Amino acid sequence: MKRILSIYLDSFKGLSQAAWLLAIVMLINRMGSMVIPFLGLYMTQVLHFDIKQVGVVLMSYGFGSVCGSYIGGWLTDRIGSFKVQFGSLVLAAPLFLLIPHFKEVQSLSIMIFTLSLIFDAFRPANSVSVASYAKPENITRAFSLNRLAINLGFSIGPASAGFLATISFNWIFYGNSFAVVCAAVIFFVFFHKREKRSDIKSTKEITAENELPQKTRNPYTDLPFVLFNIFCCIFSFCFFQLITTLPIFYREVHHLNDHQIGFLLGWSGFV
Template sequence: MKALVRLYINSYKGLSPAAWLLALVMLINRTGSMVIPFLGIYMSSELGFSKTQIGLVLGCFGLGSVAGSWLGGWLTDRFGNFKVQSWSLVLVIPLFLILPLFRSFEGLAGMIFILTLVADTFRPANSVSVARYAKPENITRAYSLNRMAVNLGFSIGPALGGFLATFSYNWIFYGNAIAASIAVVVFIYFFRNKKGNSQYTHQETKKSSEQQTIPERNAYRDGLFIGFNFFCFLFSMAFFQLITTLPLFYRDVHQLDSSQIGLLLGFSGFVIVLFEMVLIHLIENRMTVRQIMLMGTAIAAASYYMLNFDFGMIWLFLAMLVLSTGEMLTLPFTATISIQRAGKNNQGAYMGFNSLAFAAANIFSPYLGTYIAEHFGYNVLWTTTGTVLLVVSIAFYWIISKMNFVHKAHELG
């Protein structure tokens, strides 16, 4: 027991106070993420939209996320991560407050696009700030801490949203506005005059002086990085079946009710919050980045193959545990690879491009997943999803070696 406690303490040791504060801001902000899980229900029961209209509005959410990811990266390189994060949090407050006033299909679709565009400019800026304030040797664990805050917030937010919806769906939007208000106050208070990590700054200065004759890459013309992001897009296309077709599979095939489905999905967040930091701490000194990405993506593939077999509820929980393990091994390192690939003055563009790869999957993943399930069955969907992830695992291993990430994960700094 003492060894386990010591392992947990060591997994968090060395993280800077700023990394913890950024995670706190993310936790507060994502706790307010209660609109999206209930948006489809709101449009159906409250506004009477058809399934086609609901799908198009959710498509606008995906488009706004793509545009926001690109814009956030562009703005971060020009105005800095602090200003972009602050203005993103400030501007979404009135947007959430007025959103209930837009009840027509056209009006709501346009507002969801604008809201998501503004909200997702926050993501690349936040990723850059994590790198700025983290110690170089702890950068992957700093990203893991941020992801832990996101998952904890997503676990709390829907539960809180469900409670508020019993009074009125409008309160879901107001709850998001309140959370964003608290997050921006905390963020500005702690970070308005805060400098980046001196060790990181010194390293960037040294790197710049050593490579001053070499122009920085353009994120959108960097062939290897374009390939890496394409594989991230394919990964997320497959992985995001978790939040689109998997709940339908639980309902249609296993006849689970809403509470059981919520328990299974919540189990994923619980596993990540409890184990991700420890897992990263255990492997980052033992494996290279490409080995970790290969293993993590292959494990995620195995979890979808498992869904082709029916051994009861315990098997579903085991498959979710395997999928969560693959997620924990893969997603923190996509951010680390992106920030390390960037130069000193274009980190926003690189993080924005990487965020865009994941955001773009939100547009296509729901349609393709439901189409395959409806026309060919869930077994074909899970076999296809697992195979895509297996191919991507090999592709990650290949392209990361080309990008020269062949050292141990903890040596990335």
């Protein structure tokens, strides 16, 4: 067992300090994964929505995530990954606190769409940071570390949310907001000086690159890339049931309580 653990830990040796710091920020951010996994239960138990109304609100979350990912990538190309990530975290934190004040399907859908759009703009910018702060030979391992932080955080967030929900569902919104604020503060402390240096470097690189003829690649005409994304989309139809409708299934079919549901969701992230 010790040998297996040693091999596992050795796989992350040699990564840059920035890669580890990004993983810490992601870990703290995903430790706040409380609202979305329990949003369906919140709507059925507290707001007394029927399953169709729950579906409408969750659809707005998915649509906001798609828009946020695209806008986040667009903004990252123009203002840099640091500003997009920090802005996403800072703007998302108060939105989590506002959600409990919206109790109608239409208003809650708009609120969830807005939150998802802003919060998921973080993702493409974070991917750019992981790639830019990693050495070329370590990019795959840097992304693996980042993914490990996401899964570890998700193993803690829903489990904590299950405990908090037994006290009051309002606490999951407070907990999620607190985690996002912590992630924003730590991200700013660790990376605001690094960003200034990387901005100067990237400006010089861009100027040099513009002086040379380049063959541009269009992702929309890259057939393997397009097919890969189509398959990812199909897979996501199944995967995201884990954090949307599965908790409702646990409650209504298996009659599990909030703490048990949170433990099961957290166990999934740990595995």
